[in-house]
Amino acid sequence: MQQRKLKVGVICYPSLGGSGVVATELGLKMADRGHEMHYITSSKPFRFLDAHPNIQFHEVTIEGYAVFKYPPYDIALANRIAQVIESESLDVLHVHYAVPHAISAVLAKDMANSSIGIITTLHGTDVTILGHDPALKNTLSYGINKSDRVTAVSRSLRNETIELLNPITPIETIYNFIDEEKYYPHEATHIREELGIMPDERVIIHISNFRKVKRIPDIIESFRRVDKRLKAKLLLVGEGPELFDLQEFVNEQGLQDDILFTGKRDDLPALLSSSDVMLLLSEKEAFGLVLLEAFACGVPAVATAIGGIPEVVDDGRNGFLVALGDVQAVADRVTQLLTDSELHGKMKKHAIETVIHDFSSDQIVLQYEALYYEVAAMRR
Incomplete structure (x- = not known):
C-alpha cells in the first residue's frame, strides 16, 4: 500500500555552506517525491530561486527590543516553528544543527503542545567546536537527547559525538549527497x-x-x-x-x-x-x-x-x-x-x-524518507 505524503518542517541556515546545500537539495528531492516541505528560516534558502509547488517558505522575523542586548533569534525561531506546526499540521521536523536549531525545535514543540517528532542532523561544527566548549556542551547534549532521531554526516562525526557527549539518543550515519543533474563533467x-x-x-x-x-x-x-x-x-x-x-x-x-x-x-x-x-x-x-x-x-x-x-x-x-x-x-x-x-x-x-x-542522491534521499516515515508514525 502506498504511504501518504508527509508535511515536513525544515530548519536550517539558508546559506552557501555544506549544511545549507544539503538541506535544500534534500528538500527539493523530497518535494519531487510529493512531500510538502516547509522551510522555516530567516531568509529564503539560496537554491529556491524557482518556485516548487510542494515547497513553502515561512520567514522568521526578529523584532528589536531595548531590553535585549542581542536580538533573540532562537526564541523568534521557536515561536515561528510553533506557529507552522499548528497552521500546517506538520508531521515531522528536520533540523540541521543541534545548536541552536534543535533547541528551538524542542521549545516550539512544547509551545505548540504537540507530539511532533524531531530529527536532528549534525553537520560538524555544532559538535567539533561547541562540543568542546564547557559553556555550550550541556546545551548541545540537551538538543541531541530531546530529538527523536539524530543523524551525522559521517562515521567520524558520529564517533566524535558519542565520545564527547555520550548521548542517550542513538546516532545514525547518513552521508551527504549532491545534485548529479548539476555536477557532472562540463565542457569548460x-x-x-x-x-x-x-x-x-x-x-x-x-x-x-x-x-x-x-x-x-x-x-x-x-x-x-x-x-x-x-x-x-x-x-x-x-x-x-x-x-x-x-x-x-x-x-x-x-x-x-x-x-x-x-x-x-x-x-x-x-x-x-x-x-x-x-x-x-x-x-x-x-x-x-x-x-x-x-x-x-x-x-x-x-x-x-x-x-x-x-x-x-x-x-x-x-x-x-x-x-x-x-x-x-x-x-x-x-x-x-x-x-x-x-x-x-x-x-x-x-x-x-x-x-x-x-553517494548516490537516490539512495540517500530514500534513507531520509524512511526516517521521516518512522518518526512520523512513532508520534502520530
Missing part, C-alpha cells in the same frame, strides 16, 4: 579563456569560505612547491574572513600571476570541470561536500586524512590522503597526478564512480 573552455589560463597550463582548485580551519596558507605553500617544470594555476574560489590576508600573502610571495582569487561563483561545475586536481587541506572537516562536487566533475583530490574525509577519499583510488600540515607530501602528490596521465585518468574515472556508487 570558456572558463579557461575567461581566467586567462593557457591551453598547456594545469589547474589546481580549492573552494571554501576562507576560514582558518581550511588552512589555505598550506594550499598556497603546497602550490609553491609543485614541480616548477609544470605550468600551473591555482584557483581559490570563495570569500570569507581570511580573504584579505590571503591576498596580501600571495602578493608577498610573488605568486599573484599564478594564484587567482575568483570570488564566489555560481558556475562551480564548469570551474571544476576546467580543473585537474582539487585540494582540501582542512584541520577539521566532518565530511567535505566539495570533494563530492569535484569527483562528480571528474576531478581527483589531494586532501588531509582527518575527520570524515577518509570516508570520501579512497587513498590511491580517487585521490590521495596526506597528513595535516605536510605541504611537501601535498606538492609531491599533486605533481604525481599532473605528470602521470594514466594515473590521472584512472583516478578521474574512479572519482565519478565514487559519486554514483557510494
Whole structure:
C-alpha cells in the first residue's frame, strides 16, 4: 500500500555552506517525491530561486527590543516553528544543527503542545567546536537527547559525538549527497579563456569560505612547491574572513600571476570541470561536500586524512590522503597526478564512480524518507 505524503518542517541556515546545500537539495528531492516541505528560516534558502509547488517558505522575523542586548533569534525561531506546526499540521521536523536549531525545535514543540517528532542532523561544527566548549556542551547534549532521531554526516562525526557527549539518543550515519543533474563533467573552455589560463597550463582548485580551519596558507605553500617544470594555476574560489590576508600573502610571495582569487561563483561545475586536481587541506572537516562536487566533475583530490574525509577519499583510488600540515607530501602528490596521465585518468574515472556508487542522491534521499516515515508514525 502506498504511504501518504508527509508535511515536513525544515530548519536550517539558508546559506552557501555544506549544511545549507544539503538541506535544500534534500528538500527539493523530497518535494519531487510529493512531500510538502516547509522551510522555516530567516531568509529564503539560496537554491529556491524557482518556485516548487510542494515547497513553502515561512520567514522568521526578529523584532528589536531595548531590553535585549542581542536580538533573540532562537526564541523568534521557536515561536515561528510553533506557529507552522499548528497552521500546517506538520508531521515531522528536520533540523540541521543541534545548536541552536534543535533547541528551538524542542521549545516550539512544547509551545505548540504537540507530539511532533524531531530529527536532528549534525553537520560538524555544532559538535567539533561547541562540543568542546564547557559553556555550550550541556546545551548541545540537551538538543541531541530531546530529538527523536539524530543523524551525522559521517562515521567520524558520529564517533566524535558519542565520545564527547555520550548521548542517550542513538546516532545514525547518513552521508551527504549532491545534485548529479548539476555536477557532472562540463565542457569548460570558456572558463579557461575567461581566467586567462593557457591551453598547456594545469589547474589546481580549492573552494571554501576562507576560514582558518581550511588552512589555505598550506594550499598556497603546497602550490609553491609543485614541480616548477609544470605550468600551473591555482584557483581559490570563495570569500570569507581570511580573504584579505590571503591576498596580501600571495602578493608577498610573488605568486599573484599564478594564484587567482575568483570570488564566489555560481558556475562551480564548469570551474571544476576546467580543473585537474582539487585540494582540501582542512584541520577539521566532518565530511567535505566539495570533494563530492569535484569527483562528480571528474576531478581527483589531494586532501588531509582527518575527520570524515577518509570516508570520501579512497587513498590511491580517487585521490590521495596526506597528513595535516605536510605541504611537501601535498606538492609531491599533486605533481604525481599532473605528470602521470594514466594515473590521472584512472583516478578521474574512479572519482565519478565514487559519486554514483557510494553517494548516490537516490539512495540517500530514500534513507531520509524512511526516517521521516518512522518518526512520523512513532508520534502520530
